[in-house]
Amino acid sequence: MAYQAFSEDTGIIAALPDDPNDSGGLNAQQLREKFDQNAVNLKEYLNDTLVAALNSTASGSSGADNLGYGGAIAVDTVKEALDLIYSGGSGTIPPDNTITTAKIVNEAVTTAKIEDSAVITAKIQDGAVTNDKLESGAAFKIGDILTSIRTMDSDWLLCDGSQIHEDDYPDLTTLLENKPTGLWSKIPAGAGSSYLVYGNGTWAYTSGTSIYYTTNITSGSWTSVTIPYAASCLAYANGYWMFGRSGYHQIHYTTDITSGIWTSINLTMSQAYRIKYLNGWWFAVGSDGGIAYLNGTSPAGTWTEIAKGSTTFYSVEYGNGYYVAVTTDGVLYYATTPTGTWTSKDLGSGDFYDVCYGNGYWFIAGYSGSYSYCYYINGNPNGSWTQLSTGFCKGHYVNYVNGWWLVAGGGELYCQQLVPSGTWGVSAGTVPSGYICYEDGWWVIGGSTIYYHRYDLPNISIGAKSYIKAL
Numbered sequence: 500m501a502y503q504a505f506s507e508d509t510g511i512i513a514a515l516p517d518d519p520n521d522s523g524g525l526n527a528q529q530l531r532e533k534f535d536q537n538a539v540n541l542k543e544y545l546n547d548t549l550v551a552a553l554n555s556t557a558s559g560s561s562g563a564d565n566l567g568y569g570g571a572i573a574v575d576t577v578k579e580a581l582d583l584i585y586s587g588g589s590g591t592i593p594p595d596n597t598i599t600t601a602k603i604v605n606e607a608v609t610t611a612k613i614e615d616s617a618v619i620t621a622k623i624q625d626g627a628v629t630n631d632k633l634e635s636g637a638a639f640k641i642g643d644i645l646t647s648i649r650t651m652d653s654d655w656l657l658c659d660g661s662q663i664h665e666d667d668y669p670d671l672t673t674l675l676e677n678k679p680t681g682l683w684s685k686i687p688a689g690a691g692s693s694y695l696v697y698g699n700g701t702w703a704y705t706s707g708t709s710i711y712y713t714t715n716i717t718s719g720s721w722t723s724v725t726i727p728y729a730a731s732c733l734a735y736a737n738g739y740w741m742f743g744r745s746g747y748h749q750i751h752y753t754t755d756i757t758s759g760i761w762t763s764i765n766l767t768m769s770q771a772y773r774i775k776y777l778n779g780w781w782f783a784v785g786s787d788g789g790i791a792y793l794n795g796t797s798p799a800g801t802w803t804e805i806a807k808g809s810t811t812f813y814s815v816e817y818g819n820g821y822y823v824a825v826t827t828d829g830v831l832y833y834a835t836t837p838t839g840t841w842t843s844k845d846l847g848s849g850d851f852y853d854v855c856y857g858n859g860y861w862f863i864a865g866y867s868g869s870y871s872y873c874y875y876i877n878g879n880p881n882g883s884w885t886q887l888s889t890g891f892c893k894g895h896y897v898n899y900v901n902g903w904w905l906v907a908g909g910g911e912l913y914c915q916q917l918v919p920s921g922t923w924g925v926s927a928g929t930v931p932s933g934y935i936c937y938e939d940g941w942w943v944i945g946g947s948t949i950y951y952h953r954y955d956l957p958n959i960s961i962g963a964k965s966y967i968k969a970l
Contacts, residue, residue, distance in 0.1 A: 857899025
């Protein structure tokens with residue numbers, strides 16, 4: 500029995516004449532019946548037609564059949580169909596293909612909306628969930644790791660310790676720690692020098708009488724520009740590029756590294772080994788015990804020089820109210836102002852090549868022969884320094900960047916978070932000895948070949964392939 504629409508005329512009152520008693524010939528009782536006729540017709544339809552159709556159990560036209568249920572399901576009436584829907588019965592309710600992905604609003608069905616244990620194995624028919632019905636990775640979030648003997652699609656990356664870039668995998672790299680441990684990569688150009696610096700969006704290094712620069716450290720494309728002389732050091736600070744002239748008492752500066760136009764400054768020291776801009780002061784340190792300094796935003800002007808014997812200074816640093824310069828005879832000099840008294844402190848053996856201040860600590864990188872001479876101290880430089888093991892890295896350069904201490908030398912890179920005490924990690928592979936930079940999210944070390952480091956994927960090897968969800 501199919502459902503029938505209510506078809507009786509409902510305009511009974513509207514069809515009456517203006518004077519139903521006189522012109523229509525209706526007596527009082529007949530007029531009253533006209534006003535009740537719509538209700539009577541609707542009552543008869545509901546009781547005799549619709550309810551009968553809903554309660555019908557006739558095969559093929561039962562109440563459940565007329566709603567789209569019945570057939571293979573053991574229900575006949577609408578009531579039985581509704582009871583089955585709301586009681587969580589075992590029938591195929593709703594029918595196959597009536598609820599599709601296109602009909603479900605995004606996030607309409609979420610984990611939070613599904614009661615615990617609402618979806619269990621017993622409630623899922625055999626074969627209802629198949630590989631073909633699941634998109635690859637649909638059940639995984641970015642950062643999830645899966646072990647499989649299969650080869651996954653491009654949304655997954657093999658957990659082999661390789662590096663990735665956040666431009667390619669922005670969501671995944673937010674979950675990975677950008678740290679300097681792991682395997683470093685050579686720049687494609689395969690060339691470089693220890694004097695590698697970053698400034699104003701540009702990476703640059705010196706080689707002979709040329710400076711090579713690029714805005715993309717991994718591109719392998721470097722542009723060269725001639726400089727007047729071979730360089731003994733390179734620096735960028737406060738909008739100026741500077742280099743020391745090798746074997747001569749000059750330093751040079753420019754605001755445009757691409758121009759090839761440099762201004763020279765004559766010094767007394769026969770060669771500058773490091774140029775820095777510290778706490779509003781320009782510094783150049785080098786041979787002949789030379790410490791040169793100038794206060795101001797520009798390196799142009801008359802520099803003041805002091806000489807501390809005939810030793811060679813290789814680096815200078817500022818931190819915690821002190822300026823510290825280190826020499827190649829195991830002695831450091833410190834002052835609270837460049838124009839004041841520089842006090843010496845002899846730490847013993849070793850040649851000191853670099854000094855750094857970070858996170859409340861001073862660190863000196865040095866070595867002599869095959870032995871390491873690296874020292875650190877918490878607080879002021881005039882206290883008692885602690886020497887790391889002579890088997891530590893042959894310290895040539897040190898930096899504290901992005902929460903990490905890094906010491907490079909002897910083909911090794913030692914890394915330690917926050918404080919220089921404790922056990923240091925050693926980065927995998929051979930790493931050159933050069934300036935250590937962390938800029939624009941890149942860890943970079945200068946050397947005869949420049950190395951860089953970014954984000955590492957996990958390195959998992961368990962006899963099968965492990966993948967991480969990346970996209």
